[in-house]
Every structure is written in C-alpha cells, then in structure tokens.
Amino acid sequence: MNAILNAFSDERLNPTESSARFAMRERRPNLRAHLRNLEAEAIHIMREVVAEARNPALLFSGGKDSIVMLRIAEKAFRPDKFPFPLLHIDTEHNFPEVIAFRDKRVAELGEKLIARSVGDSIANGRVVLRRPDESRNPHQTVTLLDAIKEFEFDALFGGARRDEEKARAKERIVSHRDEWGQWDPKNQRPELWNLYNLRMHPGEHVRVFPLSNWTELDIWQYIAEQEIEVPAIYFAHRREIVERKGLLVPITSLTPAREGETIKTLSVRFRTVGDITCTAPVASNATNVDEVIEETVLARLTERGATRLDDQTSDASMEARKKEGYF
Amino acid sequence: MKPYVDSLRFSTAGSVDDGKSTLIGRLLYDSKSILEDTIAAVGRATTKRGQDGLDLSLLTDGLTAEREQGITIDVAHRYFATPRRRFVIADTPGHEQFTRNMVTGASTSDVAIVLVDASKGILPQTRRHAAVSALLDIPHVLLAVNKMDLVGYSESTFKAIKSDFKGIAAELRIRTLTVIPISALKGDNVVSKAVDGVDNLSWYNGPTLLEFLETVSVDRVRKTNLRFPVQLVSRVKFGPTQEHRGYLGHVESGRIKVGERVVVLPSRETARVLEIITVDGSRKTAGVGDAITVTLDRQIDLSRGDVIVEATGMPQITDRIRANVCWLGNAPLEVSRRYLIKHLTRAVRATIERVETHYDIETLKATRGAETLRTNDIGELVIRTSQPLIVDPYWANHATGSFIIIDEATNATVAAGTVLSEPELDGGYV
Ligand SMILES: Nc1nc2c(ncn2[C@@H]2O[C@H](COP(=O)(O)OP(=O)(O)O)[C@@H](O)[C@H]2O)c(=O)[nH]1
Numbered sequence: 022m023n024a025i026l027n028a029f030s031d032e033r034l035n036p037t038e039s040s041a042r043f044a045m046r047e048r049r050p051n052l053r054a055h056l057r058n059l060e061a062e063a064i065h066i067m068r069e070v071v072a073e074a075r076n077p078a079l080l081f082s083g084g085k086d087s088i089v090m091l092r093i094a095e096k097a098f099r100p101d102k103f104p105f106p107l108l109h110i111d112t113e114h115n116f117p118e119v120i121a122f123r124d125k126r127v128a129e130l131g132e133k134l135i136a137r138s139v140g141d142s143i144a145n146g147r148v149v150l151r152r153p154d155e156s157r158n159p160h161q162t163v164t165l166l167d168a169i170k171e172f173e174f175d176a177l178f179g180g181a182r183r184d185e186e187k188a189r190a191k192e193r194i195v196s197h198r199d200e201w202g203q204w205d206p207k208n209q210r211p212e213l214w215n216l217y218n219l220r221m222h223p224g225e226h227v228r229v230f231p232l233s234n235w236t237e238l239d240i241w242q243y244i245a246e247q248e249i250e251v252p253a254i255y256f257a258h259r260r261e262i263v264e265r266k267g268l269l270v271p272i273t274s275l276t277p278a279r280e281g282e283t284i285k286t287l288s289v290r291f292r293t294v295g296d297i298t299c300t301a302p303v304a305s306n307a308t309n310v311d312e313v314i315e316e317t318v319l320a321r322l323t324e325r326g327a328t329r330l331d332d333q334t335s336d337a338s339m340e341a342r343k344k345e346g347y348f
Numbered sequence: 349m350k351p352y353v354d355s356l357r358f359s360t361a362g363s364v365d366d367g368k369s370t371l372i373g374r375l376l377y378d379s380k381s382i383l384e385d386t387i388a389a390v391g392r393a394t395t396k397r398g399q400d401g402l403d404l405s406l407l408t409d410g411l412t413a414e415r416e417q418g419i420t421i422d423v424a425h426r427y428f429a430t431p432r433r434r435f436v437i438a439d440t441p442g443h444e445q446f447t448r449n450m451v452t453g454a455s456t457s458d459v460a461i462v463l464v465d466a467s468k469g470i471l472p473q474t475r476r477h478a479a480v481s482a483l484l485d486i487p488h489v490l491l492a493v494n495k496m497d498l499v500g501y502s503e504s505t506f507k508a509i510k511s512d513f514k515g516i517a518a519e520l521r522i523r524t525l526t527v528i529p530i531s532a533l534k535g536d537n538v539v540s541k542a543v544d545g546v547d548n549l550s551w552y553n554g555p556t557l558l559e560f561l562e563t564v565s566v567d568r569v570r571k572t573n574l575r576f577p578v579q580l581v582s583r584v585k586f587g588p589t590q591e592h593r594g595y596l597g598h599v600e601s602g603r604i605k606v607g608e609r610v611v612v613l614p615s616r617e618t619a620r621v622l623e624i625i626t627v628d629g630s631r632k633t634a635g636v637g638d639a640i641t642v643t644l645d646r647q648i649d650l651s652r653g654d655v656i657v658e659a660t661g662m663p664q665i666t667d668r669i670r671a672n673v674c675w676l677g678n679a680p681l682e683v684s685r686r687y688l689i690k691h692l693t694r695a696v697r698a699t700i701e702r703v704e705t706h707y708d709i710e711t712l713k714a715t716r717g718a719e720t721l722r723t724n725d726i727g728e729l730v731i732r733t734s735q736p737l738i739v740d741p742y743w744a745n746h747a748t749g750s751f752i753i754i755d756e757a758t759n760a761t762v763a764a765g766t767v768l769s770e771p772e773l774d775g776g777y778v
Pocket of ligand 1: 362363364365366367368369370371405494495496497498530531532533534
C-alpha cells in the first residue's frame with residue numbers, strides 16, 4: 022500500500038486518472054471527513070426510523086454490510102441497548118464461518134437475534150422447491166415476509182447500497198412496501214432534504230437503507246478505519262473451486278463439481294457472502310483489510326457481476342425480485 | 349461549516365434529447381468509473397440496437413419496468429470519483445413530470461447542471477429547470493451548452509445562448525452561474541478540453557465541465573447559528589449521579605460547545621451544555637453534520653421535535669408560515685383539508701389557509717387568486733399549523749427552512765416547501 026501511495030504522491034493530479042489510483046493516495050483527513058459524513062447520515066436515518074416506527078428490526082446476516090450496520094447502530098444508540106432486535110433470514114446454505122461469526126458478534130453486543138429459516142418455510146409448505154439443490158436466495162422473500170407478519174415489524178433496516186445494482190440506484194432510503202411486501206418503483210414517495218416519511222397503513226412496512234450512499238470502497242475503508250472484524254472468508258484463503266460461466270464456484274457438499282469439470286485449489290476471497298449455492302469468490306491474495314481495499318480499487322468487475330451466480334440470469338433479475346418483496 | 353468538501357452532489361436536468369444520458373455516461377466512462385462487466389453489457393446493448401461501438405447514453409439506461417411501460421423513475425443515484433473529489437449524481441429524467449422529478453432529486457444538490465442543445469437554444473424547459481434551481485436555492489447553477497459539434501463549435505452561438513440564460517438567471521436571482529460549452533457525444537470539454545489532440549473550442553478559456561465540478565467551492569451551510577433538533581431522548585441516564593437524560597440528534601447548523609448556555613425551543617428554557625457524548629468518547633464541541641448525544645445541566649422537559657439553539661440569532665417560533673411550495677401529489681391541493689407537515693424532527697397537523705400566488709414556472713411571474721396547486725405547480729401558501737414550528741427562512745438555513753407535506757389519508761408525500769421570510773404576518777407569531 023505504501024509503495025503504491027509513494028508511486029503516485031508527487032504526480033500532478035490528472036482529472037482522467039482512475040478512481041482506483043485516487044482512492045489509494047487520497048489524503049487521510051479528506052477520507053475521514055468523507056466517512057464521517059456517510060456515518061452521520063446513517064446514524065441520523067436510524068434514529069429517525071426508531072423515533073417514528075412502531076416496531077423496527079435490523080437485518081443481520083453476518084455479511085460485511087450488515088456488520089457495518091451494527092457499528093452504525095452502536096454509534097446511534099450506545100450506551101443504551103439497541104431499540105430493535107436483529108433478524109436473520111437464514112437460507113441454511115451458509116458458510117459455517119459466517120454463522121459462527123454471526124453468533125459471536127451477537128453475543129459480544131449482548132443484543133437479541135431472531136433467526137427464521139427458509140428450511141422452516143419449506144417444511145411448512147410455504148416454499149416449494151423445484152429442485153432440491155436450487156438456490157434458496159429467492160425463497161428468502163417468503164420467509165422474510167412471514168417473519169414480518171409474525172413479529173409485526175413495520176421497519177426493517179437493510180445494508181443495501183445504491184452502487185450495487187441499477188434497481189437499487191433508483192430506490193429511496195426509506196422504501197415503502199405495500200401489505201404484500203411489494204415495491205412499486207414508479208410510485209415511490211419523493212425524498213427531500215433529510216426529511217423521511219415513515220407514515221404507513223396497518224400491514225404495510227418500510228425497508229430502510231442507511232448505507233444507500235456508500236460504495237463498496239467506502240464500506241472497506243470504514244471497516245479499516247473502525248477496525249471492524251469481518252468473517253475470515255472475506256480474506257484470501259485456499260479453496261477448491263471449479264470455473265463455470267466465467268465465475269469461480271466453490272466446491273461444497275451443496276455445490277459439487279459437475280461432470281467434466283476440473284477441480285482446482287486457488288487462493289480466493291469472497292466479496293459478498295450469501296447463499297452458498299449462488300455466491301462465487303474471486304481470485305485474490307488479499308490477506309488483510311488494506312490489501313482488500315487495494316484490490317477493490319483496482320477491481321475491473323462490479324461486486325455483483327463478479328460474484329453472484331443468480332443475478333447473471335437476466336439483466337433485470339434483481340428488479341423483479343425486489344418488486345416481490347426481496348431485500 | 350465544513351473545513352472542506354470532499355464530496356459533491358450534483359443533479360442533472362435537461363429536456364429530452366439534450367444529451368443528459370450521454371453526458372453522464374461520458375463522465376462515468378472518461379473518469380474510468382465504469383467497470384468491465386458494465387462496459388461489456390453496454391457494448392452488447394449497443395450492438396442489439398444495430399449500432400457500432402459504445403452508446404454511452406445506455407450506461408444509465410433504465411429498468412425493465414421503465415422500458416416496458418414507457419415510464420421513467422424520477423431519480424437514480426450514481427457515484428463516481430476522481431483524484432480530487434467523490435461525486436454523487438442525482439440523475440432526474442427530463443420527460444413528463446420534470447418539475448416534480450427535479451425537486452425530488454435536487455433538494456440537497458451543491459450544483460445543478462442544466463443542459464441545453466446548442467442547435468436549439470433555450471427552451472421553455474430550460475427556464476423551468478432554472479426556476480426549480482432557484483426555488484431550491486441550489487448554490488451553483490451550471491448551464492452546459494451541449495452539442496457544440498452541431499453548430500460548428502461556434503463561439504457566437506455559445507455567446508448568444510449564454511447571454512439569454514444570464515438574463516433568466518438574473519430574473520430568478522440565481523446566485524452563481526457558470527456556462528460551459530461541451531459536446532457530450534464527442535467528448536469536447538467534458539473531461540479534457542482537446543479530444544485526440546484537437547481543440548475545437550480554442551476560443552474558450554474556462555475550466556472543462558469536470559474541472560469545474562472538481563474545484564467549485566461549496567458552502568453548504570450559510571447560517572452559522574446553532575440548530576440542534578432533538579431526534580430522541582435517551583432511556584439511559586448519564587453523569588456521575590445518573591440523573592441526566594441524553595438528547596440524541598444531528599447538528600444542522602452552527603456549533604454546540606460544552607459549558608455554553610443554550611435555549612430549548614419552543615419552551616424557551618435555558619441551560620448549559622454539560623456533555624457531548626459519542627461512542628468514540630466525549631467531545632468539547634460538535635459542528636454541522638455531527639451525530640451526537642447532548643446532556644444539559646438542568647432538568648428540562650424536552651422531547652423529540654424540540655430544538656436546542658444558541659441565545660443569539662434565534663429562529664422564529666410560529667404556527668403560521670408563508671412558504672413556497674412545489675406540489676408533488678397526484679391529487680391537487682385542497683384548501684379545506686388537513687395535512688401533516690414534517691419539519692425537522694416534528695410532524696404537525698396543518699391546514700392551508702390560502703394559496704397566495706401561483707407562479708408561472710417559466711417566468712416565475714406570480715398570479716394571485718389561484719385556488720389550488722396541481723402536480724408540478726409551484727406557488728406561495730400561507731399555512732396554519734396545530735403546533736408551533738421552529739423555523740428560519742430557507743435562504744438563511746436550508747434545514748430549518750424546509751418541510752414536506754404529507755397527505756394524512758394516503759400517507760403520500762404531496763409537497764415540498766421552503767419557508768419565506770415574511771415577519772409581518774397578522775398575529776401569527778408567538
Ligand atoms: N451531435 C451531438 N449529439 C449528441 C450530443 N450529446 C448527445 N447527443 C445525441 O443526442 C441524442 C439524445 O441524447 P441522450 O443522451 O439520449 O439525451 P437525453 O434524453 O437528454 O438523455 C442521442 O442521439 C445522442 O447521441 C452531442 O454533444 N453532440
């Protein structure tokens with residue numbers, strides 16, 4: 022990192038220079054101010070929602086964005102307890118490290134975690150799979166909406182960011198859902214200044230995205246600055262994989278190699294973590310946060326393009342799922 | 349005031365086909381903010397349309413729902429960075445509902461980019477975009493005179509458009525105006541002045557569009573008096589004897605300092621600041637944008653919606669406000685109905701006492717005698733609220749001078765308002 026910093030530090034600033042180089046030699050105070058602005062905006066949003074919603078919850082999966090959300094919640098409410106429980110919609114197709122991390126973090130914070138699993142939804146007939154090994158990612162919607170009903174939640178904090186995907190780029194920070202949990206992209210409430218409209222009718226709820234204006238790079242720079250711990254699979258480790266459709270697919274009991282595929286052992290890390298059956302790692306040698314930041318600024322693929330097997334199916338798949346009530 | 353602005357928010361507005369999508373695509377592409385898979389997808393989409401190369405306007409292409417139903421969603425947010433700054437673009441479509449869209453996207457912009465097609469000159473919509481920029485008091489308006497290639501990069505065409513627009517800006521009392529010639533399609537003067545070594549705009553000596561965005565100075569908060577609206581009162585208590593409640597909030601303007609005397613509004617009770625608490629430790633002072641918890645040296649009846657201020661330069665406490673309002677709702681304003689107003693951290697019932705004037709959105713000329721406002725209309729209202737609001741005029745303080753109106757029946761956000769300074773209302777002030 023330092024070598025790279027020095028390599029660029031005396032060059033004249035060139036406006037066409039890539040953002041990658043920029044991020045590396047950005048001066049610290051500037052970065053701090055930028056992260057403080059993002060952090061303060063997120064805290065403000067969380068407090069507004071807690072003040073106006075009747076029964077909020079925070080979606081916590083053990084992934085990096087939701088880990089950052091917990092830090093924001095600490096900043097917003099400590100020394101008090103969080104004024105909401107944590108909710109994990111569990112596909113049960115998890116990387117074991119992530120679940121172990123989830124439980125450890127919850128215990129450290131002394132907060133309450135509610136877990137509801139897609140497996141329960143399958144058992145009680147609310148979810149029907151076409152194939153036993155299909156991705157459970159889209160089915161989380163049913164489990165999530167059932168949990169919202171069960172606990173009568175009216176506001177759910179999520180860690181989604183607008184830079185992730187083009188449907189998210191058009192979504193509000195406080196995003197209204199009708200009683201079916203559906204998002205209506207063309208009927209969103211105007212969101213002006215920092216005034217959020219949290220009024221809803223019974224049975225409706227809002228999804229709230231305090232990290233809307235953060236980018237993947239901001240998340241990692243914040244993790245570095247705050248010295249936030251994340252699950253080990255975000256760092257380079259050796260793992261058995263096969264190459265499929267230009268992606269690296271991890272070999273697990275749920276995702277065995279197919280006929281004719283060659284299993285290789287590579288140094289990889291995950292950029293996102295989700296359901297095992299649809300989360301692909303990227304080749305990487307980054308063993309710590311600084312090295313991940315370096316790789317992030319040099320990355321040539323978007324976070325979703327590089328890692329999500331399910332989003333590839335169609336350009337519009339996220340949009341379609343969101344409308345049905347997906348995160 | 350912030351010591352420096354490390355990120356800049358700008359909005360883009362233009363009539364259909366003025367080249368807005370091409371410009372945003374060019375900024376993202378030339379600043380190398382677009383990653384390979386996205387470029388590949390744009391390449392495929394370009395080919396699908398039977399064209400060669402990369403149609404940059406497709407970079408910001410819409411959702412399936414938008415394409416299928418021929419609609420456009422009012423605002424999309426995009427992010428990019430250069431060595432000097434990070435940028436947030438609020439990209440609002442120029443089609444139907446452009447007033448509503450622009451108001452929705454641009455309320456927190458530092459710069460409003462208004463596009464005009466050099467071969468067409470100023471259009472009625474250009475005036476409207478300028479008017480909305482003025483209404484929202486966006487600190488900088490940048491007129492981008494696009495498609496200079498279509499007019500042979502003519503200096504006189506540029507000058508004529510510039511002088512027309514200067515007239516409009518003066519009428520609207522736009523504070524800072526910059527006019528820049530570009531070709532979004534060819535790239536002239538967007539990121540760099542010359543393209544492939546050819547400088548088509550050799551007569552132009554100002555910054556390129558990106559250089560302007562990278563260097564424009566932004567002063568987001570003009571009013572320096574303390575405004576600290578209370579969001580929440582803590583359940584836990586603080587202090588050695590655990591007897592002080594914490595007031596959670598976000599400093600909207602000015603500074604709050606330990607030991608200083610403050611006034612709590614609307615009760616007007618005074619106290620001294622005992623502590624400024626954050627998870628990262630106690631602080632002596634906090635400034636604009638800081639999210640903090642404050643304790644006071646005396647027990648005061650204080651709840652969400654109250655505002656902690658300093659004793660000098662007090663805001664007005666009033667249950668009657670005069671404001672400019674942009675109507676966003678589908679149903680027109682009804683004078684007889686009750687609405688909700690959300691202002692700072694307070695929501696109060698309100699009725700519209702009267703529609704004072706209705707503005708012609710192209711000239712901003714006021715007509716009296718209007719009875720309602722419809723979607724996209726801008727007018728001046730006199731509003732009566734069930735409880736007092738703590739306001740400053742919008743021009744002096746965007747946070748304490750802005751509000752939204754919510755329809756109690758549908759819960760929709762139906763209007764955005766900016767408070768005017770009109771102290772001589774008949775008896776409205778407490
Ligand atoms: N000649 C020329 N054409 C342009 C320029 N910028 C945009 N266009 C073209 O104008 C048309 C409309 O552009 P688009 O970006 O889609 O406009 P929007 O509706 O404002 O987003 C497209 O055919 C563009 O290629 C320019 O600088 N010069």
